Amino acid sequence: MTTTVEAPPGGAPERTSRVAAPLGRRVLLAVAAPLAAAVFALLVSSVALLASGNPPLEVYSKMLTDGTQLRSVLITINNAVPLYLAGVAVAIGFRMALFNIGVEGQYALAALLAASVGAAVQLPGALHIGLVLLVAIAVGASWAGVAAVLKVTRGVSEVISTILLNVIAAGIAAFLLAEHLQKRVEGSNNSATPPLPESARFPNLNGLLDGLGITAPQGTNLGGFVLVAIVVGVLYWVLVNRSLFGFEMKAVGINPFAARASGVHTKRTTVITLLLSGGVAGLVGLAQVLGTSYSYGLSFTAGLGFTGIGVALLGRNSPIGIAFAALLFAFLERSSSTLQFIDVPTEIYVIMQGAIVLSVVVAYEAVRRIAATQAERAVRHATEEIAA
Amino acid sequence: MAATAAPAPGSADSAVVVRLEGIAKRFPGVVANRDVSLEVRRGEVHAVVGENGAGKSTLMKILYGMQKPDEGAITVDGREVHFRSPADAIEAGIGMVHQHFMLADNLTVLENVILGAEPTRLGWLDTRRARERISTLSAQYGLGVDPGALVEDLGVGDRQRVEILKVLYRGARVLILDEPTAVLVPQEVDELFASLAELRAEGVAIVFISHKLDEVLRVADAITVLRGGTTVATVSPHGTTARELAELMVGSELPTPDTRDSTVTDVVELSVEHLTVLSPEGRALVDDVSLSVHRGEVLGIAGVEGNGQAELVEALLGLRAGTGVVRLGEQDISSWPTQRRREGGIGYIPEDRHRQGLLLSESLWENRVLGHQTVRPWRRGPWIDRKAARADTERIVREYGVRTPGVDVPAFALSGGNQQKLVVGREMSGSPRLLVASHPTRGVDVGAQATIWDLLRQARADGLAVLLVSADLEELIGLSDRLVVMLRGRLVAEMSPDDTTPEMLGSAMTGAFAAPERTA
Known part of the structure; x- marks a missing residue:
């Protein structure tokens, strides 16, 4: 804690210190939370490493040296893109106290159908990609829409319905893939949708890197989908911080009674929010469909929706925070593959992820309480000054 | 003894x-x-x-x-x-x-009473002894509590x-x-x-x-x-x-809520005809209520809490469905949603500001926008103009004497009286036609109470129609131009504040006092 002098009531007024102190404290508090969380997460991870017989410092330095190489950085960024989108999808729900656990099912269905539609039509480049994006958004939103309708008409908690819808989505996706949409890959057990034509493939940004004087190592690239993630992030920021709808969303999330009394259409807000969340969720799988695999198959990446919950929590629902969280998770995931070379179990990164999310949540709650007490105190000081 | x-x-x-x-x-x-x-x-x-x-x-x-x-x-x-x-x-x-x-x-009286102080016998719960003890205490002090009843x-x-x-x-x-x-x-x-x-x-x-x-x-x-x-x-x-x-x-002479000269006009601002609100079980919470409030008039609604006042207010705001006709000025607003009613000029001071009036964790300026988020100057198309919202919040802080170091302070940090002044200021801004005020001075200190009374009186003089629901009988008598008494969902009496004492009002509220039968 800081050591600002509190002027006794009725004593000599020290205006400058009184006004300046809360600001200094606020900055300190803002830094304190992530710092405390990082220290605690490192401690927990170190214990886990020691328990598994690995020297923590050595492991960390290995992670750092490998992780900062250009190749690793590019892979980390590419892997962070779907995590970011999943994080934003969850965070949109969190803004109005809705817990969309269904990102997982929303993106699986969206990726499957978007990949199928993309492979089935022929269109010039930008239009083709645009169509695939649109299908993915529409499918993700519709699937979330089921939960939304259940919630506003029947009062079904979205927590329950989205979990159940995940299971149904997985079943539907497997059924559609097996019965209708697959094209067997010769000499392999993998079944997948037909590959996308060239016109529907998202260009990578290696040209941009060249322009910056950076040459991507052989076999790696900077996926173009990072641009989509950036656009989504900016739109999310605008929605939350500047728009009327974002304000109403927040109001419903904090105090639904006050929101209703203030004329907010709470049901409509709920439906739109879940549709938005599902729409963004629909994009999660497209980085892979449009950028690397060009199809949806049995080996398609799963679990991003659940990781997205952790990313949103870690990022505190802020567009920038979620970006850091997604990068951190992708970095840890990347590290786990390099750590294998020095015989560190890959599960260690899961432990680190968990430790980080947990300590961040605890640290921010602690800071929130301290900040609340300080705000009350600041008001009391100011009020006394006015009264005096 | x-x-x-x-x-x-x-x-x-x-x-x-x-x-x-x-x-x-x-x-x-x-x-x-x-x-x-x-x-x-x-x-x-x-x-x-x-x-x-x-x-x-x-x-x-x-x-x-x-x-x-x-x-x-x-x-x-x-x-x-x-x-x-x-x-x-x-x-x-x-x-x-x-x-x-x-x-x-979900526990019985007995279980609740012994919770945390359980009598035991060889490690087992001794409910018999506890029951005896509770019955004895209950009889001794005349509490008449059945230890076996579910809470x-x-x-x-x-x-x-x-x-x-x-x-x-x-x-x-x-x-x-x-x-x-x-x-x-x-x-x-x-x-x-x-x-x-x-x-x-x-x-x-x-x-x-x-x-x-x-x-x-x-x-x-x-x-x-x-x-x-x-x-x-x-x-x-x-x-x-x-x-x-x-x-x-208070340490000084008390402020009184006396309204001086009548400012009642003959323009009807709110008229309610045969409004009925049913509970989910079909019981009438508001039972065939008809009333009208004129421009520049304060209509006071007296009643013991729980006699339908809250439901009446919520029906007027469109928060609760009811049958009957509600008119604001000439317009039939019965089918309007809450937002349209508020945009149409109904201000609302809720009886519980924490529950219905504020986003406690958010800044004062965001709370100023709340309830008026769809109107200028801060609403620009789909956006909220934060600068305009801040500026107007500063005006309210100044004009209504909200004690706060700034408009970015979260609402919970203010005292109850200052929170209420913010709510009152907010609801009186934007030239409302009708103010629905539920217990506007509940839980605020005497100083803030006097300020709020002054503000209500000022607004009334400027032509605002006010529907005032209050449990504070002196407030009702002092501020109202006309008083109606609500009992079991019905308006049972109409009184003039000039010749009504709190005692008369109090007995009319319980139905004990035969007040002059309501004619209008």
Whole structure:
């Protein structure tokens, strides 16, 4: 804690210190939370490493040296893109106290159908990609829409319905893939949708890197989908911080009674929010469909929706925070593959992820309480000054 | 048994159970209590009154061991004690019944009472002994509580008696009751007071914290007034009026809510015809209500809480479905959603500002926008103009005297009175045509109350139509141009504030008094 002098009531007024102190404290508090969380997460991870017989410092330095190489950085960024989108999808729900656990099912269905539609039509480049994006958004939103309708008409908690819808989505996706949409890959057990034509493939940004004087190592690239993630992030920021709808969303999330009394259409807000969340969720799988695999198959990446919950929590629902969280998770995931070379179990990164999310949540709650007490105190000081 | 009459304050008496002397408690930046002295005797109901922030809660927390005093001494039965926790206070025979009950609904009275103090026999729960003990206590103090009843089946009054029983079961001889009548209807208040009389006759000392001066005068043997953190006087209820008490609390002449000249016009701003609101079970909560409010008029709605006022207000705001016709000016707004009604010029001061009026964790300027988020100047298409919102919030802070260091402070940091001034300022901005005000001065201190009354009067003079629902009868009589009484969902009487006393209004509210039959 800081050591600002509190002027006794009725004593000599020290205006400058009184006004300046809360600001200094606020900055300190803002830094304190992530710092405390990082220290605690490192401690927990170190214990886990020691328990598994690995020297923590050595492991960390290995992670750092490998992780900062250009190749690793590019892979980390590419892997962070779907995590970011999943994080934003969850965070949109969190803004109005809705817990969309269904990102997982929303993106699986969206990726499957978007990949199928993309492979089935022929269109010039930008239009083709645009169509695939649109299908993915529409499918993700519709699937979330089921939960939304259940919630506003029947009062079904979205927590329950989205979990159940995940299971149904997985079943539907497997059924559609097996019965209708697959094209067997010769000499392999993998079944997948037909590959996308060239016109529907998202260009990578290696040209941009060249322009910056950076040459991507052989076999790696900077996926173009990072641009989509950036656009989504900016739109999310605008929605939350500047728009009327974002304000109403927040109001419903904090105090639904006050929101209703203030004329907010709470049901409509709920439906739109879940549709938005599902729409963004629909994009999660497209980085892979449009950028690397060009199809949806049995080996398609799963679990991003659940990781997205952790990313949103870690990022505190802020567009920038979620970006850091997604990068951190992708970095840890990347590290786990390099750590294998020095015989560190890959599960260690899961432990680190968990430790980080947990300590961040605890640290921010602690800071929130301290900040609340300080705000009350600041008001009391100011009020006394006015009264005096 | 101890005498039930109050011994003269200040007289040395061996019957003193608890004595507080020179208690002081400081928090960073504020002095909550200083030089507080209080003596509570056996078999006495000792009321502690004071406005919000006068230090009542802190004092009770000190007495109940939840806070440690910085200075001063507490003696119980002549021995000095130092409480480290409520457990120590209970040990010394001091128990507290909180304003908000702490009972488990799905347990029986017996289970609730013994929870945390379970009698055991060879490691097993001894319910037989507990039941006997509870029955004895219940009979001894006339509480009439059935130990086998499920708490969820009990009414509020019964629950309160369970809370009292819980404290007595733990051996309390001094009972602190924190605003015990706040949650009760009048009949329950009578029952509570009857129970208190029994307790008093059995020698229990009761510390009774309250805002309601008429109740204090009815039940107390001695009254201690707190002001600005210190005890300013201990008086006997005999020969003291509510007004004198209030003046002691405020330390100056009381402001009165008298409205001076009539500003009523003949333009009808709100007219309600045959409005009926049903509960989910089909019971009529608002039963065929018709009324009208003119421009420049305050229509006061009196009634014991729970007689349909809240539902009437919610129906007017479009928060609750009802049948009948509601007109704002010439327009039939019966089918309008809440947002359209608000945009159409209905301001709303909700009865519970925390529940319906504020986003406590958010800044003042965001709270200023709330309820008016769809109108200029801050709404620009789909965007919110933060600068315009901040600027207008600063205007409200200035004009309505909201004490705050700035408009970016979260709403929870303000005191109740200042929160309410913000809400009132917000709802009076943007030139509303009709203001629906539910208990506009509930839970605010006397200073803020006077300000809010002035603001309402000013707005009325400027042509605002006001529908005022209040439990404060003086406020109703003082501010209203016309009064109607609501009982079991119906408007049962209409009275003129000029020749109505709080007593007449009070009896009309309970249906006991045959008020002139309502014609309009």
